[in-house]
Amino acid sequence: MSAQPYGATTKRARGSHAGGIALIILGSIVALIALGLLAGGGVLMWSDRTQRDTAGYLTSPSTHLVTSSYAIAATDLNVATDAPGWHVPTGALGSVRVVATAASASPLFIGIAPSTDVQQYLDGVAYDQLQGFVGTSGGPNYLLHGGGAPASPASQTFWQAQVSGSGTQSLTWNPASGHWAVVLMNADGSQTVAADVSVGATAPFLFPLALGVLIGGGVALLVAVALLFGGLSMLRPREPGRSQTWVAPPPSAAIPPSPSFGAAPPPPVAPTGVSYPLRIEGRLDAMPSRWLWLVKWILLIPHYVVLAFLFMAALVLTVIAFFAVLFTGRYPRSIFDFNVGVLRWWWRVSFYGYSALGTDHYPPFTFDAAAEYPATLEIPYPERLSRGLVLVKWWLLAIPHYLVVAVLVGGTALAVHGASTYAAPYTGLITVLVLVAALAVLFTGRYPRGIFDLVMGLNRWVFRVLAYVLLLRDEYPPFRLDLGGDETTGAASVVVPAPPSPLGQPHRHGI
Secondary structure: OOOOOHHHHHHHHHHHHHHHHHHHHHHHHHHHHHHHHHHHHHHHHHHHHHOEOOOOOEEOOOEEEEEOOOEEEEEEEEEOOOOOOOOOOOOOOOOEEEEEEEOOOOOEEEEEEEHHHHHHHOOOEOEEEEEEEEOOOOEEEEEEEOOEOOOOHHHOOOOOEEEEEOOEEEEEEOOOOEEEEEEEEEOOOOOOEEEEEEEEEOOOOHHHHHHHHHHHHHHHHHHHHHHHHHHHHHHOOOOOOOOOOOOOOOHHHOOOOOHHHOOOOOOOOOOOOOOOOOEEEEOOOOOOOOOHHHOHHHHOHHHHHHHHHHHHHHHHHHHHHHHHHHHHOOOOHHHHHHHHHHHHHHHHHHHHOOOOOOOOOOOOOOOOOOOOOOEEEEOOOOOOOOOOHHHOHHHHHOHHHHHHHHHHHEEEEEEEEOOEEEEEEEEOHHHHHHHHHHHHHHHHOOOOHHHHHHHHHHHHHHHHHHHHHOOOOOOOOOOEEEOOOOOOOOOOEEEOOOOOOHHHOOOOOOO
């Protein structure tokens, strides 16, 4: 193989890096679609196999319907078996069964007929049109039509199916294409109709539909695995001399290893002098702009869009890493580097944006460590991780930290009163402190150093929790604020008493 110039090799490495990220994002989207299909198909299959009664019907819960008028009618039932481009075989929808139990001694009437015939029959009659069910209790929603008494329902000839009598009545109907109406009345046409009603269907199409959705989900999952594997392979550093020949530049043109030239940064080593194996630092601008913070939310929109996809990919890859740690005790290095890169990217955006407003230097679009940027984040790679802790980290052990992080970053508070649920967004402590600092910058041109040190400590807490729940480290995050922008020079600390170590694990980086 002929030698390639250094610059061409570097450009190829950059292209491979970008292509790998694109494949990972695409694979993550396909993986989420696949999981949705598999979950939906599983629910359909479960319903088809386990939720039928002895007659083979899938039946809804019984609902109490009552009105002081002469009838309850659902007049907008649309059955479309002949839609353009679709062919639904006769009988594919199965049979529909309406079961009604009278709430009084009056005999009931149940009838199904074309909507136009029912509307003509009920024209000028006082009846309640059933429009649906509302609220958490699923109560019926009626539209009242005024009028007088109807003619006897049993004397009408337009009914496609009808049944009447005392006690419990069951009406079975084989749907056909068209617009239909279901009417519930007293058999003698008198006022005040009350009954407990349930609706069921045989739905023979459900099993093939569930099977098709499951097969589609399985195919999509295989495609997602292929895309993710290909993307991770492209991000994995290649060893020189295997698939291509590297030609070192002449001594006079020596280029130092730097992210700006596409070279992979050296693997992070365990930070010294820090209380947790995650180093997060930031250098405050000496003279911040008085007004730039007002428009940073606009300037950061491209980053927010990219990060939305990157975090989605990171979550999918974390699921893969979960099983890798569970069965092997090791976090796949390519996934680790990707997730750390996403956190590094997010920290630079946060430091520039409204989690710190610490710099006016626009963050770069890169995963790599940028030594020239005033915000840095490093996590050393763990050679081994606990197989047991991975089962309880994010949903059990991290709960105390979730409560703290909710206070720090804000969120939405939910309140339930009766049948109503209310949601109210609230602002986190970090945002409040940064807003105070922004106003100070606006009027004085200076960022209060005490607020900056506290904001850095709060962000440090949040990112330690993120690293822990993303399974990147086993060490439990300390309940402590390590204040200041620099973590390696003995920054001040505020200690919060910590709970006992989870699962008897000692704190390797003491609290």
